[in-house]
Amino acid sequence: MGVSLPLDPTGEPSLVDRSHPYPAAPAGAARSDIEERILGPLNDAQRRAVTTTAGPLLVLAGAGSGKTRVITHRIAWLIQHEGVAPWKILAVTFTNKAAAEMRDRLHEMIGEAARDVAMGTFHSLCARMLRRDGEAIGLPKEFAIYDADDQARVIKGFLKEDDLPATGETKPSLILGAISRAKNDGLSADQMEDRAVTHHERLIARFARRYAAELKRLDALDFDDLLLEGLRLLQEAPAVADRYRAKWEYLHVDEYQDTNRIQYSWVRELAATHGNLCVVGDDDQSIYSWRGADIRNILDFERDWPTAEVVPLEQNYRSTQTILDAAHGVVSNNQGRKKKKLWTELEGGDQITVYGAFDPEDEAAWIVRRIEEASAAVTGRRADAPAPVSLSEIAILYRTNAQSRAIEEALLRSSVPYQLIGGTRFYQRREVKDALAWLRVLRSDTDRISYERILNVPPRGIGDKTIELLRAAAAPSVSAPEGTPYGQVIAAAGRGEVAGVNTRARNSLAGIADVINRLRDRIAAVTLPELLDGVYSESGLRAHLASEGVEGEERWANLLELRGISGRFVDLAPLDALDRFVEETALVADQDAFDGDAERVTLITLHAAKGLEWPTVFISGLTEGLFPHSRSLMDQEQMEEERRLCYVGITRAKRRLSLSYALRRGWGEGDGAPSRFLAEIPEELLDVVNDDDPRAEGETRFGRGFRSARAGFAGGESWREGSGTPGAPSGSFRPGRDLEARRRAYSAGARSGSLQVPDTDGIDEAPDDDEYIGEAPELLQPVGRIPPWAATGRGDGTALPSATGTPVLPQLRPRVAAPVRVRIPGERYFRDGDRVLHATFGEGIVVTSKLTRHDEEVTIAFAGSGVKTLAASIANLEVQG
DNA sequence: CACCTAGTACTTTTT
DNA sequence: GTACTAGGTG
Numbered sequence: 001m002g003v004s005l006p007l008d009p010t011g012e013p014s015l016v017d018r019s020h021p022y023p024a025a026p027a028g029a030a031r032s033d034i035e036e037r038i039l040g041p042l043n044d045a046q047r048r049a050v051t052t053t054a055g056p057l058l059v060l061a062g063a064g065s066g067k068t069r070v071i072t073h074r075i076a077w078l079i080q081h082e083g084v085a086p087w088k089i090l091a092v093t094f095t096n097k098a099a100a101e102m103r104d105r106l107h108e109m110i111g112e113a114a115r116d117v118a119m120g121t122f123h124s125l126c127a128r129m130l131r132r133d134g135e136a137i138g139l140p141k142e143f144a145i146y147d148a149d150d151q152a153r154v155i156k157g158f159l160k161e162d163d164l165p166a167t168g169e170t171k172p173s174l175i176l177g178a179i180s181r182a183k184n185d186g187l188s189a190d191q192m193e194d195r196a197v198t199h200h201e202r203l204i205a206r207f208a209r210r211y212a213a214e215l216k217r218l219d220a221l222d223f224d225d226l227l228l229e230g231l232r233l234l235q236e237a238p239a240v241a242d243r244y245r246a247k248w249e250y251l252h253v254d255e256y257q258d259t260n261r262i263q264y265s266w267v268r269e270l271a272a273t274h275g276n277l278c279v280v281g282d283d284d285q286s287i288y289s290w291r292g293a294d295i296r297n298i299l300d301f302e303r304d305w306p307t308a309e310v311v312p313l314e315q316n317y318r319s320t321q322t323i324l325d326a327a328h329g330v331v332s333n334n335q336g337r338k339k340k341k342l343w344t345e346l347e348g349g350d351q352i353t354v355y356g357a358f359d360p361e362d363e364a365a366w367i368v369r370r371i372e373e374a375s376a377a378v379t380g381r382r383a384d385a386p387a388p389v390s391l392s393e394i395a396i397l398y399r400t401n402a403q404s405r406a407i408e409e410a411l412l413r414s415s416v417p418y419q420l421i422g423g424t425r426f427y428q429r430r431e432v433k434d435a436l437a438w439l440r441v442l443r444s445d446t447d448r449i450s451y452e453r454i455l456n457v458p459p460r461g462i463g464d465k466t467i468e469l470l471r472a473a474a475a476p477s478v479s480a481p482e483g484t485p486y487g488q489v490i491a492a493a494g495r496g497e498v499a500g501v502n503t504r505a506r507n508s509l510a511g512i513a514d515v516i517n518r519l520r521d522r523i524a525a526v527t528l529p530e531l532l533d534g535v536y537s538e539s540g541l542r543a544h545l546a547s548e549g550v551e552g553e554e555r556w557a558n559l560l561e562l563r564g565i566s567g568r569f570v571d572l573a574p575l576d577a578l579d580r581f582v583e584e585t586a587l588v589a590d591q592d593a594f595d596g597d598a599e600r601v602t603l604i605t606l607h608a609a610k611g612l613e614w615p616t617v618f619i620s621g622l623t624e625g626l627f628p629h630s631r632s633l634m635d636q637e638q639m640e641e642e643r644r645l646c647y648v649g650i651t652r653a654k655r656r657l658s659l660s661y662a663l664r665r666g667w668g669e670g671d672g673a674p675s676r677f678l679a680e681i682p683e684e685l686l687d688v689v690n691d692d693d694p695r696a697e698g699e700t701r702f703g704r705g706f707r708s709a710r711a712g713f714a715g716g717e718s719w720r721e722g723s724g725t726p727g728a729p730s731g732s733f734r735p736g737r738d739l740e741a742r743r744r745a746y747s748a749g750a751r752s753g754s755l756q757v758p759d760t761d762g763i764d765e766a767p768d769d770d771e772y773i774g775e776a777p778e779l780l781q782p783v784g785r786i787p788p789w790a791a792t793g794r795g796d797g798t799a800l801p802s803a804t805g806t807p808v809l810p811q812l813r814p815r816v817a818a819p820v821r822v823r824i825p826g827e828r829y830f831r832d833g834d835r836v837l838h839a840t841f842g843e844g845i846v847v848t849s850k851l852t853r854h855d856e857e858v859t860i861a862f863a864g865s866g867v868k869t870l871a872a873s874i875a876n877l878e879v880q881g
Numbered sequence: 882c883a884c885c886t887a888g889t890a891c892t893t894t895t896t
Numbered sequence: 897g898t899a900c901t902a903g904g905t906g
Contacts, residue, residue, distance in 0.1 A: 094896070148895085223896055422895085459882085605895095607895070
């Protein structure tokens with residue numbers, strides 16, 4: 001897969017002062033010309049933001065209100081009107097993409113001077129500063145930057161030492177998440193330990209301590225460390241800090257609502273002497289609290305900087321009024337936000353299309369069909385048909401990366417070209433990380449994680465046993481209290497100096513040490529692509545992939561791609577090129593790969609879509625449990641963040657917006673109801689198109705599912721269970737017949753006749769042909785061993801206890817004012833929370849159930865026998881009550 | 882020690 | 897649907 005990256009080695013912020021001056025204005029340009037050119041295209045509020053140059057400034061920039069435009073014009077104003085030298089200006093963004101775009105736009109306005117404005121992400125700026133000045137706070141000259149995968153390897157090492165499983169409570173990602181959160185709160189491992197109450201918290205605190213010590217030993221920093229050490233540099237090295245404060249006199253921070261406390265402090269330190277700090281953000285677009293972003297940074301800006309000017313930008317230039325009203329309808333349900341409402345001169349606009357699908361495949365097929373209709377240069381196009389849309393103008397947004405699969409498959413079937421942003425990221429692909437690990441060991445003797453990565457790729461007889469011996473040899477001991485650098489251990493083992501290493505492994509280790517030495521000798525003499533050629537051939541990667549068939553070819557293609565990207569660094573001195581390449585490949589973001597001009601549909605997560613826009617946007621997967629995500633259902637704060645995410649998604653659209661959901665979802669997730677966010681959009685803005693589906697006869701249940709969900713959410717007593725179809729009975733549904741018709745209609749391909757209607761006898765049959773079974777008994781919440789991703793909450797802040805470990809007898813809790821339950825024959829017969837009786841296992845509670853092609857798989861937590869998944873047709877389950 | 886198979890345990894979002 | 901593990905085999 002070809003991934004192109006706008007890695008721009010020359011576009012990075014220069015930390016070195018330039019000596020040549022820039023004229024304050026182009027020669028001969030009258031002052032009024034400059035004013036006209038910079039301020040002319042702006043509205044009053046934008047002008048105020050641009051011309052307020054001294055002191056703190058908060059720009060509350062609603063979606064599509066010209067945020068980037070304000071920053072670029074402001075920088076142009078500073079340079080050309082105020083006569084500020086470009087290198088005195090810093091702009092911080094969250095992605096390289098945003099920085100690059102800003103630089104491009106600035107370049108259009110002011111030409112070459114744009115190159116000297118410092119721009120970058122928080123992480124890349126900190127990394128650069130630490131490379132240059134880190135020694136002032138005791139950091140090593142060379143350090144590796146560890147991503148999530150490297151971090152997990154460190155933790156897995158601990159788990160192995162302790163003989164703990166890498167699953168459940170000690171899953172590396174969970175441990176790392178906890179450590180990261182603590183770090184972002186400014187807690188040391190000691191403080192974590194002091195505050196730990198539960199056994200688990202103490203465990204995490206101990207991991208945090210070991211993790212910090214290990215990274216120090218490895219000369220490695222993780223993403224959090226980059227920021228933390230960047231801050232520490234400004235706080236503990238006054239001379240260095242003063243140099244940066246003097247260097248950057250005008251600071252700009254984009255997406256300020258996404259800054260965390262550390263980033264906030266970092267910015268405050270930099271702005272401390274002059275206070276020329278312009279932050280731009282929108283509290284409604286704060287969607288990264290899980291990453292430590294603290295919305296208080298924007299809400300409290302005026303308190304922190306009492307002299308701050310505040311400029312709200314409320315005119316939207318992107319979307320139609322319909323889209324804005326929908327977005328407002330959703331986000332206005334949030335409590336903690338600055339009240340505001342965007343407006344636009346683009347009155348009206350197309351209604352928002354809503355489609356309720358049977359399953360994700362159907363949903364994807366519908367989206368693709370609409371794309372084809374809108375874009376195809378169809379022959380025999382009707383004269384009055386709307387002009388075809390370019391594929392570059394279309395994006396499909398979803399909540400989780402996993403959702404892209406169904407859509408990709410549908411696009412592939414229809415041969416619609418697409419670009420996928422995120423997912424398995426290029427720099428995280430195995431072979432790419434292998435190659436980069438080689439580059440890292442060339443520059444480091446201590447980076448154990450990278451060494452271990454390369455040791456046995458391709459397989460050369462170095463397995464778990466040998467690794468264990470090497471680790472032991474590198475560990476601190478009486479003779480080497482600091483431990484021995486891993487690179488030296490490998491060389492020693494190659495010479496037979498590490499006891500217990502078998503002959504084959506020893507020879508391999510000697511070979512690796514030899515290759516590393518040879519490559520190191522070559523670094524200064526060859527270009528980066530040539531160095532990579534050496535790595536590929538001498539490491540055996542190339543030969544290995546050549547023997548691996550089609551998959552090997554694809555991986556090899558990725559290595560060639562990597563080699564190509566490295567060519568952008570040829571202008572730098574070889575050593576610098578190597579360092580910069582390794583550093584920047586560690587810090588690229590998904591979004592950086594986005595090509596806005598490519599004649600392709602863009603597939604992207606809602607998170608990654610922030611800051612981007614398209615004329616036509618599809619948001620898919622608007623299903624309760626998916627979006628809002630099930631992990632957010634139990635917490636008001638998290639629910640509001642989901643809502644903001646929805647707001648972000650809606651406001652990506654300029655002209656046309658389509659929303660869709662699938663009632664049946666993927667693995668283990670049971671069925672979902674239409675998302676509550678759909679119910680929050682004023683109904684007159686929506687065009688529910690299910691009934692127009694040519695394959696459906698008469699009323700389909702999808703439209704009804706949507707409308708009844710709407711009634712449920714909009715009504716006073718909210719229907720909030722995680723499953724089941726809410727709302728009033730319809731009375732028009734004919735079981736069996738409709739089911740078969742629908743299945744036939746919706747199963748792609750001709751699996752005719754192979755579908756069976758689950759047999760209905762005995763279990764909970766509907767009283768008549770209507771799915772309505774009258775008043776529901778008390779609706780019960782299952783409590784106990786629920787798969788975490790299937791857990792449902794109530795969205796009102798009350799969390800459901802989710803115990804893990806030994807299944808316990810579920811506690812049954814009656815609910816007040818139980819909503820009516822609806823059963824649809826042919827749909828699931830078992831609902832989450834159903835109490836069931838099994839001949840052997842006894843009493844249990846249904847945790848989830850899902851329909852397979854011929855049957856229904858019910859996952860039940862039994863009182864005495866644990867959690868089991870049973871086939872409904874075989875198990876003979878009896879529903880209680 | 883590497884490779885294969887079968888079984889199990891999971892799926893938020895990312896610099 | 898996948899990613900990882902355990903356990904067996906070569």
